[in-house]
Amino acid sequence: MNLVAPPAARIGAGGLVVDGLEVRRGGQAVLRGVSLAVAPGEVLAIEGESGAGKTTLLRAVAGLLPHSGQVSAAARPALVFQQHALANRLSARGNVLVGTLGRVGFLRATLRLWPAAERALADDCLERVGLAGLGARRADRLSGGQRQRVAIARALAQRAPVLLADEPVASLDPGNAEAVLALIRDLARHEGLAVLLCLHQPALAQRFADRRLRLHEGRLHPP
């Protein structure tokens, strides 16, 4: 069964191709030969029970875990973490600027002398996620939904063509969950991002993803 759809030829330079990904932990295989592809502008949802290996898959694709197999993307994918992973004492803008650290030198970043272009990009990212005007607010003074939007804005500030989102709505109420997923879908549609999304709610995956796969015992299956 070919689960790597759409065909790799359509993926192009802006997409994500994962081929034969394996992750072992304590001698046990957590992921066994996972292959998938996500085209620019497409949202692929990975469903699965807790402990199925969804987070491991995203972290391996993001390069945070040692793995074997191939991960091909034009640039380092941006990762939206399950629990926001925001720095509470930084402002919303300060957190978004963390996404630019790969391009800003140590001294400038340490002294908060961010280049004007990066500051403008951070404000633009906040605007794109619907948080214009909240840049100066401290992260711990934002609501759960706003915090997740800041986390998405931080990922956008990386200017990565591939967005990975690990259970991005796990801690949100139903209304906020739908709004955040709609935002992710719109970003894929309008900005051509290839989105690989892990969700444990099949109903939400059905509504907001273009394709769905299920991760079970370290392998991908049809939903």
Place this chain on the structure above:
Amino acid sequence: MRRLAILAALAALYALSIWVVAPDPGRLWTGLPRLAGWLAGGFPPDFSGPADLARRAAETVGIATLGTTAAALLALPLAILAARPVAPLPWLYQPARALLDLLRGVDGFVFALIFVAAVGLGPFAGMLGIALHSAGSVAKLWSEALEAADLAPVEAALSAGASRAQAATVVLLPETLPQTASALLYVWEFNIRASTVLGLVGAGGLGQELKNAVDLLDFARVLAILLIITALVLTADRLSAALRRALL
């Protein structure tokens, strides 16, 4: 069996301590009238030459403040090198921890003694002594605060392409500011107390004035200096507590 071994070790420690210290309540008892005499001789305390006393008090506060500031500057890179999750050079982690243990292990008094020999008598030697010892203490407290922090934002920064040093200075330091600032204030407050005795080795401050008064058996002067030290320490304590509360 394990409990017995601990008890035996404790008993040995106490036996050794008693043997070397030879505490003698009888000697204390016979010395009490002499102490009471000195205390009585201290009244009224002698605050004459207030300009001299104020200068010595200012030296004490200056030694503590500049010493703690210099310690913080030395401690910052050391703390980052010695905090496992963000240590930019993992091979330097153990040497960095060994260095800060060494700095903490030598008292500021001893460092001041060495600096008096190197840079001469006066508060500058005291400041250097305080700085070197406190750098180890501050770095240790800071590295522990960095290691105990929520590392999720650090991981997010690393996944965005930040270096470990960037993740430390941009994300982790602001996140741990209440703990690190609180630790620094505590060390400053401690250094106000510590710098009062540095005068005993010629490193300036109220300790210098105290030593002169004790050498002359001028107990009215001794009492005045002790009262000033107490006021300084209490003020530093209150100020530091208020600043800590404001930071949290």
